[in-house]
Amino acid sequence: MxxxxxxxxxxxxxxxxxxxxxxxxxxxxxxxxEAPGKNKGYxxxxxxxxxxxxxxxxxxxxxxxxxxxxxxxxxxxTDAVIKLLEPGDEVIAGNDxxxxxxxxxxxxxxxxxxxxxxxxxxxxxxxxxxxxxxxKLIWIETPTNPLMNIVDIRAITQLVxxxxxxxxxxxxxxxPYLQNPLDMGADLALHSATxxxxxxxxxxxxxxxxxxxxxxxxxxFIQKSCGAVPGPQDCFLVLRGLKxxxxxxxxxxxxxxxxxxxxxxxxKVAKVYWCGFEDHPGFAVAQKQMRGFGGMMSFTLxxxxxxxxxxxxxxxxxxxxxESLGGVESxxxxxxxxxxxxxxxxxxxxxxxxxxxxxxxxxxxxxxDLIEDLKQAIG
Ligand SMILES: *Cc1c(COP(=O)(O)O)cnc(C)c1O
Numbered sequence: 507m508x509x510x511x512x513x514x515x516x517x518x519x520x521x522x523x524x525x526x527x528x529x530x531x532x533x534x535x536x537x538x539x540e541a542p543g544k545n546k547g548y549x550x551x552x553x554x555x556x557x558x559x560x561x562x563x564x565x566x567x568x569x570x571x572x573x574x575x576x577x578x579x580x581x582x583x584t585d586a587v588i589k590l591l592e593p594g595d596e597v598i599a600g601n602d603x604x605x606x607x608x609x610x611x612x613x614x615x616x617x618x619x620x621x622x623x624x625x626x627x628x629x630x631x632x633x634x635x636x637x638x639x640x641x642k643l644i645w646i647e648t649p650t651n652p653l654m655n656i657v658d659i660r661a662i663t664q665l666v667x668x669x670x671x672x673x674x675x676x677x678x679x680x681x682p683y684l685q686n687p688l689d690m691g692a693d694l695a696l697h698s699a700t701x702x703x704x705x706x707x708x709x710x711x712x713x714x715x716x717x718x719x720x721x722x723x724x725x726x727f728i729q730k731s732c733g734a735v736p737g738p739q740d741c742f743l744v745l746r747g748l749k750x751x752x753x754x755x756x757x758x759x760x761x762x763x764x765x766x767x768x769x770x771x772x773x774k775v776a777k778v779y780w781c782g783f784e785d786h787p788g789f790a791v792a793q794k795q796m797r798g799f800g801g802m803m804s805f806t807l808x809x810x811x812x813x814x815x816x817x818x819x820x821x822x823x824x825x826x827x828x829e830s831l832g833g834v835e836s837x838x839x840x841x842x843x844x845x846x847x848x849x850x851x852x853x854x855x856x857x858x859x860x861x862x863x864x865x866x867x868x869x870x871x872x873x874x875d876l877i878e879d880l881k882q883a884i885g
Pocket of ligand 1: 579710712
């Protein structure tokens with residue numbers, strides 16, 4: 507089956523009790539048993555819920571994986587992956603990543619004796635020097651947030667193949683429509699479903715997809731033991747969002763390309779970070795591993811003062827100034843003070859995330875209105 511059909515029908519059967527086409531919201535905490543242990547596969551809703559089960563199956567299919575697991579947020583999904591590790595283990599992660607992931611790694615898990623190396627992932631070869639017998643996990647984000655760098659997933663999975671090292675790709679920015687890390691040898695594909703999967707800025711949710719049954723069992727054990735599970739209403743919203751992912755992503759890509767080209771040609775814009783430009787350093791890899799380039803981009807202005815960036819950030823009318831991304835509505839964001847404020851300033855600057863960088867999540871409105879809005883805001 508092709509992706510569009512899988513996104514709409516994957517994991518979902520008409521409800522056996524009524525024939526309802528859409529999976530009902532099973533708003534229950536527990537399930538009646540005929541005798542202790544004699545039940546229909548459901549005992550308690552932290553361990554399993556039929557709405558969640560339908561979504562987990564649908565998400566697995568969307569990433570060409572065998573198994574999916576849902577969490578109460580993207581960060582909770584990340585938390586579960588790190589809980590696979592033990593004190594003394596080492597993780598190699600990119601130096602240009604989601605601020606909340608960086609905060610979780612450095613402020614929560616370093617305390618428990620896990621060591622993190624933040625490196626330039628664009629050069630797969632440079633990773634080699636960080637790998638030792640304690641390395642247990644490689645954490646990839648691509649395209650990166652907010653600088654839109656591209657990491658070659660296949661090059662890294664090949665580099666560690668045969669070693670006892672897991673590769674997890676945070677696929678939030680690309681969504682399963684643009685990129686499928688499991689097909690490139692990654693062990694885990696993780697999403698903040700809050701973003702493109704949900705797609706309507708109305709739910710916080712996370713998920714992990716995988717092929718290995720052993721990994722699935724370990725992560726399911728963590729899911730039910732630690733308890734960061736989503737409620738059935740939230741699962742319903744993501745399941746509903748998933749069914750239009752392909753249509754929304756097509757428009758995000760179209761609008762993204764037009765907005766990126768508009769910005770690039772604007773006399774007051776200094777640099778546009780969008781992975782669909784032929785002169786983007788990761789373009790060849792992006793073309794190889796992605797089906798399109800999406801609607802996420804960042805840019806800087808020639809007048810590089812923070813005040814000038816703030817002026818633009820507060821002048822848009824269609825683009826709302828807000829954290830998050832991937833919804834139908836366009837958003838504008840100031841990474842240095844918003845999404846990436848938890849990364850120390852020196853660390854940010856070293857990796858190219860300046861105080862004046864502006865990030866856009868281009869939505870699916872009429873692109874002419876989006877361009878007009880940016881035109882009047884940049885002035
Ligand atoms: C938002 C985001 C997360 C965290 O997800 P939440 O749903 O907000 O917990 C993780 N990774 C990336 C790339 C994100 O954009």
